[in-house]
Amino acid sequence: MKKLITKIIKKVIRECAKSMFIVLSWLPQNKHLIMFESFSGKQYSCNPKAIYEYIVEHHPEYNGVWSIRKEHSSLFLQRKIPYVNRYSLKWFISMARARYWVTNSRMPSWITKPKHTVYVQTWHGTPLKKLVSDIKEVHMPGTTNETYVEGFHQESKNWDYLISPNRYSSDIFKRAFNFHKEMIEVGYPRNDIFYTHNNSSYITSVKEKLGLPKNKKIILYAPTWRDNEFFRPGKYKFELNMDLNLLKEKLGEEYIILLRLHSFVADNFDLSGYEGFVYNYSRFLDINELYLISDLLITDYSSVFFDFANLKRPIIFYTYDLESYSGKVRGLYFNLEEDAPGPVVKTTQELLQAISDYENNGLEAYEEKYNRFYQKYCYLDNGFASKRVVEKIFLGEAK
Template structure:
């Protein structure tokens, strides 16, 4: 029955009907100074929308601010006394079409007609390493050809009134790849204000204690991205863990804890029962910034997380076991991957372990005297703890 209902919801007839209902409600009087926030299609309370929301609350803005959230994370909003409506519920349909502002970090569903009175603030969610939309040579995503994917995306981006950019490098790519010709706010990312302000021993210790993380252990964060060609259906991807946890535990189990953080697109879980006490799956932890702060080292691949993590000036390892496939077939890169990433590129778990030992136990800072200087100057120069303030002033003052 659930499968039948799920399929029914995706039919063109149902989408057309819901779009008509949405449009009809949008004709009612606008709710002045109302803002609908959403992060990763209602899956989290996180990222740039969270930073903007919390800044506005702290500064005492009188706007009526409500979050759009999936039912499975409702308890988090209730626990923290954050106003929300369940995504696609009756309450959501009564609020979203009449809101004066939408602030989100990912695309809204294609069937939603944006009301004329709504200002749509697209914060996006990363500095691009891998090619985006119109810059992609091939598209390997479920249920979409390259032409259809680009058309649908550009139709969505035509609705945006503002687009937030973390740096000039991203601005140029966003405008071209997203076909965006309206207002780009090159302010830095609001979510990184947290990293700038909280990067101190006292706050890091407090976060570790709240999460139950042992203070005496070194923390390794593994945050890989998704692969376009490894999917169940559109928007749902699988991930095969290529990092040998047995080998990691054998070599690092006494001194380290590995935190696993999968991309929100990845729908399958990784069985780590046999590594209890050594590997912790924090894929569902709402705020990755907390995981950045408590970690001593980042392992990633083609995810944009390393652009944010660079603000902490901590070591990074790029575990790119499928580099040739990803670079030449799936996506391709904007950067020269061999020379521009701020850390060693490796393809085996043995190499990962060797670099962990080098960075964490032999206290080698990086590949040079200051491996982050040029990288931070190019990509993180706007991250000064005031990005949220700049965004809010541009839009609301």
């Protein structure tokens, strides 16, 4: 009975919010207002951040405001970045009047895009794991294949522009998202930093900001989430599945590990006993800075390796559940063991061996495969993607 009442209350609130937003959409358009959002208001990061910062520097005639969740306001206050709290009255008015929305994830399903608003969907990665229509079986709690795909396709109808990092992604996005409007295939704005800030002074400044030792090499471990591992709808869990004791014993003198988990993962890891060796930066807002200071990336099925490949540094794929993930759980777009630009391993021992091989031989064993990978997925990234997006969309729409 309690669950039923809660469900009814939530539905009433959604309908009221929807109605209020439709009414507010009749307010006069603010032609210079751009509403930015990253990962449903949880971060100041990714493609929206890169586009925002380019606009602030080069086109101050626009007013960029961030849509955020209230609990994440401290960073925006510290950096004096304009924001409104999600679902506040000011948020409703700002979203309803804005000329542009720029986000890397979906908007709430009840929100109706005003006729005067241009919706720029940047998305958040080159796809390895299958997306939307291409997923054979959805394992996310609280939904079915039909409702998930239909809900996503209803959302994608609102997108006026979709940013793509390469032709491979464009082909998948069109089909999986059922997107038929304008694809902006210009590289990823968030990757500009690899070409504009990849220097020793900037890298040192980031290490100092984070309080990291400068005399040790850095391993970034950035795995994705598992659709079928969850506490309840919207709250996912994740197990490290690696022997930190063994890693500390073998690598502790020369390396530190930075842990960066997907924003969907709800666990708080107890890293007691690993102080000075493992640092949890899952809440760190901009993973691109972590890429730049890292000597080596360990990941699995996350799209992070497509971005990291711009740096041409070692990548190891720690895929202890490859068979189940690539088969039943999600499905992959290509054969990771054949096409990955680095070793694919399944145990901590194999992980240590791969690190040792990189220490001794660098990228030599994977150089040819890495170059092919770079030419297929990173060829558009050169430090000017943000500029190309702004000129194509914002300046083009203004004409």
